[in-house]
Amino acid sequence: MNGIQIPGISNPEAIIPITGEKKSYKLVLDFNDGAISIIEARYLDSKLHREIQDLSDNDVTILGTEISDGAYDENLDIHCDKCNKFYRPYCRLHPLFKIPDRVLKRDESSNLSFSQQTLPILFRIEESKLPNAGLGVIAEVFIPVGMVFGPYKGRRCQKKTDFYKDGYAWLIKSGDKRFYIDGSDAERSNWLRYINSPRFEDEQNMLAFQTNGKIFYRVIKPIRINQELLVWYGSSYGNEFVESENGNKYKKPAKNPFICVGAQR
Structure with a gap:
């Protein structure tokens, strides 16, 4: 599956290896939750997960720094609507994955x-x-x-x-x-x-x-x-x-749950 991965993590305690040993992770579709998730590669189960992409230990360890509302920067931080908190760069518990438009010539x-x-x-x-x-x-x-x-x-x-x-x-x-x-x-x-x-x-x-x-x-x-x-x-x-601009009176979220870093579309 092509796309740009938006990593988070489903097990915060596994982010920093106790032994210092590098770990590998998988971005997966978790059938139990019906959601994108991240697991350690050794826990991949074909009955429970559909693998999307490999993630390195470095990819995962940088995630999930909580940011106060007052320090929020729209260009750097993501508001997780499930946790109701800001994170830099992403929420560890609720990862996202961007699917691109079909690329073609007109x-x-x-x-x-x-x-x-x-x-x-x-x-x-x-x-x-x-x-x-x-x-x-x-x-x-x-x-x-x-x-x-x-x-x-x-x-x-x-x-x-x-x-x-x-x-x-x-x-x-x-x-x-x-x-x-x-x-x-x-x-x-x-x-x-x-x-x-x-x-x-x-x-x-x-x-x-x-x-x-x-x-x-x-x-x-x-x-x-x-x-x-x-x-x-x-x-x-x-x-x-x-x-x-269709005349409705609905309001939209002020806190963005996703920032598309580096995507030029």
């Missing part, structure tokens, strides 16, 4: 829009299971908690009047800067534009968040095969920091 002869062509092989796009929602994104395989997708792509705009169509634009607040990402043009956006919002909060399985002037979507509940991806913009995660 195929002008395809019947699919460019945004549909960026869809990872994990999903398909078809009529949404929600009434009057249009197209939606459906899982072809089991998608665990901790997977991250993005950034949301589109045309950068400076004001609302520049939008092609309401419902596809996000307001980005980065320091003193404010601008919009408009994904209404299917030839200039990516597959995230097809992910719908749920009818109520309990139906959500993804969370949208901002970091480094970009929007990402994170899986917060296990997504089963043939289940639709639904991203919630609910107020339970904090104060508003990103606004969608």
Whole structure:
């Protein structure tokens, strides 16, 4: 599986070897929890885990420094919504793993829009299971908690009047800067534009968040095969920091749960 690993750890006591001996770790899909996890390589069990990537002892030992709210730096630290704490660089208990868009050259002869062509092989796009929602994104395989997708792509705009169509634009607040990402043009956006919002909060399985002037979507509940991806913009995660331009009144999280370090997409 291709992607950028976002490591944490499931066993904090194993981070610093008592004997000084170097250990090796595995980033895995933990079937018990339905989530991304990190284990020592010697505990890998094919019945309990699906291996994603090797991690070295050095990768793991640097993780999980707790940061106070007052010292939080959006460019360095990650807020873990499960622990409700900031960590530099990541939470050890709740690792994340970024899945990239499908990388391809624009195929002008395809019947699919460019945004549909960026869809990872994990999903398909078809009529949404929600009434009057249009197209939606459906899982072809089991998608665990901790997977991250993005950034949301589109045309950068400076004001609302520049939008092609309401419902596809996000307001980005980065320091003193404010601008919009408009994904209404299917030839200039990516597959995230097809992910719908749920009818109520309990139906959500993804969370949208901002970091480094970009929007990402994170899986917060296990997504089963043939289940639709639904991203919630609910107020339970904090104060508003990103606004969608479709007239809803939902608020988004002020504390970002993920920072995409070094990803240029």
